[in-house]
Amino acid sequence: MHPTQFSSGDVIADRRADYARMLAENGEHEAAVELMEQALELVPDWPAGLLRLADYAEKAGLTAKAVPALRRLLDLDPEDLFGAQLKLALLGAEEVPDQPPSRYVEALFDDYAERFDTALVEKLDYSVPQKLARLIVEQADRDFGLAVDLGCGTGLFGAEIRDRVRRLEGFDLSANMLMKAEEKGHYDLLAKADLSLDPATSGLFEAELESGRADLVSAADVLMYLGDLANAFALAAMVAKPEALFAFSVEDAGEGDGFILAPSLRYAHTEQHVRQRLEENGFELVELTRTTIRMDGGKPVSGILFLASRMA
Template identity: 80%
Template sequence: MHPTQFSSGDVIADRRADYARMLADNGEHEAAVELMEQALELAPDWPAGLVRLADYAEKAGAKEKAVVALRKVLERDVEDLFGARLKLALLGAEAVPDGPPSAYVEALFDDYADRFDKALVERLDYTVPAKLAALVAEHHPDRFGTTVDLGCGTGLFGAEIRERTYRLEGFDLSVNMLAKAGEKHLYDLLGKADLSLEAAGSGLFGDGLHCARADLVSAADVLMYLGDLGNAFSLAATLARPGGLFAFSVEDAGEDDGFVLAPSLRYAHSEDHVRVRLAQTGFEPILLRRTTIRMDGGKPVSGILFLALRRP
């Protein structure tokens, strides 16, 4: 269950919130705001209800009301499970953070795991795993010794690279996604890891998992859930052997500098930002390809596929 569906603990408040959702689904956002306010009078400390109120208020054009509700969420939810700070940034009420809260990303994908493959491949025409694997094969047609798949999800990239690597490790923040990946029997090792943390706390190097063990490090459609890429690239550099490869995708920020937060609450990155962070962490880009990576709301999402070499 997604956190925004959590009950308030009050039957009447929940009922009014359900009516509010029906009104919002019909485009009656002002009426939905009124009902959510009534629900929150009965359950004033309900973070999920405040998030819904903020959503309806934004769509009703009541930006200040949305901002007030989201600030109340942050007071009640110190881990920011609902991504309130990201939403405040989109409303222009806060600076864009360097990355989303880990609790928000974990909850998002724990909820998404059961329908992830069907949604991406069948509905969103998701093509990154196959395109990224083809980019790797274009430069390196031989088999890899060890591949470390960062943000492996349900194993979509793992399925593309399995026959081209002797050992395949997969890491993800979501235990539900890892469980789905495990059902496919593609990986020699699966583990939980957080790419926003430093090496010691990331989960990538414990229990006999050494530095510089990977001939290929991959991050297929993962980095849009990070803002500044410095830490993730540093982890990839620590994992990769000298001369090893790093294959990854980003959503394309176009001419914008650095990275931007999109209305989807995902980050897009400029080519310049990627190149600067690669150079700072000991990588040299060797292949780059611009492409459509998925559909979103019926529109193509532009991305960039990169292949970089870990300098000796």
């Protein structure tokens, strides 16, 4: 839950919500649902309270109570800061959206930025930056004039590739992640950008990302926060020179030709979906490798690393 609107503004409602949280932490989710319903009788339009009710109800197997709470939350917050649409899709109450809400992703990583490196690298054994950089060097042992790092986050991939590029530019949706990347000093330019938007119509990238100038485009561990990859790959194609490399990772959805929304609220993509979007945007596959990209809940998360080349 994002750190916003934790308090309902009503002391009694807050107290009941606190008791509900303690019950939920002890696994008593049905009792937690009852207390959250009592709290919401006092403040029916409390977004964080509705989110808690939906969460406890889902864990209690009470889908019929979770769905109305999430729908009400979405009505109150059309920008969907809390990702209610994604949660409804997981419950089977909505179609899986092609893209997650931008405000949800932005708030998620703004909140996560301060502890991102420690949580991901030290606790989850995150290895995509090193593995992706190694794949690039193995297939193209040369230096690059300009590398554009899409969804650069705190700059973990930038640190791995910096000594191979003369100029490194990073773009991310989260201002807090960009601040952490700037502290590391690897990037020549950092700017805010939303990879989910259509680059041909948004105008968002016109100032920073001029067409056809990058020798290397990367998207390390960011595409799982996008569903359909059409817009992201169109952006990569727009900024890449002919014969430029495009290196990226996805979570592996297994067989099929599309993408799925996982319980983690991240997307996983099939190899076929990636191949199709690469071809549509003028990329030729150079290499792919399947690997474990991180741990999650003590279990390995399977991913695919791709290296493609922009066709002349």
